[in-house]
Amino acid sequence: MTWKFHAAALSGRVVHPSSRWSRPIATTPRHLLVPHWWRYLPACGWTLRDGGSDPARWMSAAYTDRTLVTRVGPLHADRATAGDHPEGLPTSSSTLPTLVVSMYQHSMITDTSDVLCVTGTGYGTALLAARLGDERVTSVDVDPYLVDTARTRLDAIGHRPTLAVCDITGPLPGTYxxxxxxxxxxxxxxxWLSALRPGGRLVTNLAGTGLVVAADVQPDGGARGQVTPERAGFMRTRHAEDYPPPPSTRHAWTAEGETVTTGRYPVVQVKEAWELMTAYALAVPGVHQGYDEDEKGIRTAVMVHADGSWARATGRRGEPPTVHQTGPRQLWDQLDAIRHDWLSDGQLPAHSASVEIDPGGTLHLRRGTWSTTIPAP
Structure with missing residues (x-):
């Protein structure tokens, strides 16, 4: 049984056979672009997987519609040994094919589109090259190793798009x-706005929010569009070997707060509640969170902000929690205010909001009477 059988099966699960993405998925050897990856195991943390040592597992992992983490902190799986168990956050991956294709579909790519994408393992780049031809695809990444490795592996499977080392938040190497x-x-x-040609379109995830925005360039140099119905949680872009260390939550787990109150709503794990996560990230960006539930069913959630604010809420499922808070922001009170609006209105407004982007990159989201502004990075 060859990889083509697995790739064809993956294509059938990801898109309809009539889709223009069916053939690229069915003819792209994803396993050759991801020979090593990390798998998180509760007993020992991030654990190396070597495709060549277990071909059956390699085929299963590569042609299952899931994300394969290839880099944790500064350590890439290609450069790791079996005894390595890195700590930290994933910093690169091969995104699950369904999500890659969904982003491309939102982009309204035509057969004559010149497209800029992010390199990673090169899988998304390979799909574009198979669909459009090498000459219409430019792929960039901030990590020279990822770019060099993807170039070699893409060449081995017959694709030679333009690849460049580039911070995608800075100047870009062409127009698209x-x-x-x-x-x-x-x-x-x-x-991005200066690199997009007239009639151009951008699609991206807003980090930490779950939102995907799609917008078309306007004659004034800005862009206009919509938040898409789909949710997505991509890794944040980075500018160095690893992400900057987050603020420590250690003190928030045990310290006495300047104020101690009873919260309005039960403890919830915000990062697992998509709509709540989105609304909170937009209202109070930059909050680092932790969560735990003990053997007695006691839930504890902590929140820490770089400005010195922190909050801890502790309580049983369905019961009002005890809340400790300190600092210039009352982080848990802000969460409760969002949950109150959610219960009052039956929805949170960010999903399906309109998108307006100034020529300088300032992003405005609006829906009804609600609005928020996100500055350019």
């Missing part, structure tokens, strides 16, 4: 009809 980012960005870079 479409810019598609499969990493989360804090906002819309002004460089």
């Amino acid at each position: 009809d479409r810019i598609v980012s499969t990493v989360g960005l804090p906002g819309i870079p002004a460089s």
